[in-house]
Amino acid sequence: MNVYFLGTGTSQGIPVIGSNHSVCQSTDFKDKRLRVSVWISWDNNSYVIDCGPDFRQQMLTSNCQKVDGILYTHEHSDHTAGLDDIRPFNFKQGDIPIYAHKRVIENLKKRFDYVFETENKYPGAPSVKIVEVVNNHPFSIGNKMAIPINVMHGSLQVFGYRIDDFAYLTDVKTVEKSEMNKLKNLKVLVVNALREEPHNTHFNLEEALDFIHLVQPEKAYITHISHILGFHEEVQQKLPKNVYLAYDNLEITI
Numbered sequence: 001m002n003v004y005f006l007g008t009g010t011s012q013g014i015p016v017i018g019s020n021h022s023v024c025q026s027t028d029f030k031d032k033r034l035r036v037s038v039w040i041s042w043d044n045n046s047y048v049i050d051c052g053p054d055f056r057q058q059m060l061t062s063n064c065q066k067v068d069g070i071l072y073t074h075e076h077s078d079h080t081a082g083l084d085d086i087r088p089f090n091f092k093q094g095d096i097p098i099y100a101h102k103r104v105i106e107n108l109k110k111r112f113d114y115v116f117e118t119e120n121k122y123p124g125a126p127s128v129k130i131v132e133v134v135n136n137h138p139f140s141i142g143n144k145m146a147i148p149i150n151v152m153h154g155s156l157q158v159f160g161y162r163i164d165d166f167a168y169l170t171d172v173k174t175v176e177k178s179e180m181n182k183l184k185n186l187k188v189l190v191v192n193a194l195r196e197e198p199h200n201t202h203f204n205l206e207e208a209l210d211f212i213h214l215v216q217p218e219k220a221y222i223t224h225i226s227h228i229l230g231f232h233e234e235v236q237q238k239l240p241k242n243v244y245l246a247y248d249n250l251e252i253t254i
Helices: 055-062 083-093 102-111 177-183 205-215 232-236
Strands: 002-007 037-042 045-049 069-071 096-100 128-132 139-141 144-153 156-163 166-169 188-192 219-223 243-245 251-253
Touching: 002 055, 037 055, 055 083, 083 096, 096 102, 102 128, 144 166, 144 177, 177 205, 188 205, 205 219, 232 243
Parallel strands: 045 069, 069 096, 096 128, 166 188, 188 219, 219 243
Antiparallel strands: 002 037, 002 251, 037 045, 139 144, 144 156, 156 166
16 A cells, blocks of 8 residues: 655645745755645555645645545545545546545535535536545445544544554544554554644644554654644654654655
């Protein structure tokens, strides 16, 4: 299975518009981060987790030719605002399955009402097939099973996903023990770490490293990174040997 990091930044991306912060001024490509998303592929299967406002750019840069489905973590705009840009895939493939919590589906129906119209739908509008994700109910994507991981983003429920020995968790602040049990024997864990200072809805770096220590994956990659965390190369030097800062367009094979 191939994992391609389409974006590894927070809701504003890096550089932040109008910012004079030194990380935003960096010329290192690893310090330039689009909104957070990954593309997972194996055999002839191709899925993305989240579809944010940089989706079009991410698809062009990665040269992704097919999307068999979109797994949504939650409804925040940096994870969902690119839904309209699935249209080229619609034209080639037809309806694109979207997998999400019922609450997220209802949110998308309000924000993208024209996508979900059943009468007099504009012929060029995106077209989706809804698949509701329910905690403790794994579902099939291609010939693999996706296991939802129920976590909390402050007071908001968010789904992470485990596929084989890979797990992707973003916008996490707390995780119940029952959900931790779903993360045993991972080869790769991807988890968010916003900055060094505490945050009320996201892991900071210390919390992310503590979580990684509890889960004990073979390797861990940190994503959903703020410019405030620091320069990529400087932060990487401080991390444990099996923990890596992800960066945009990084590809790993599991």
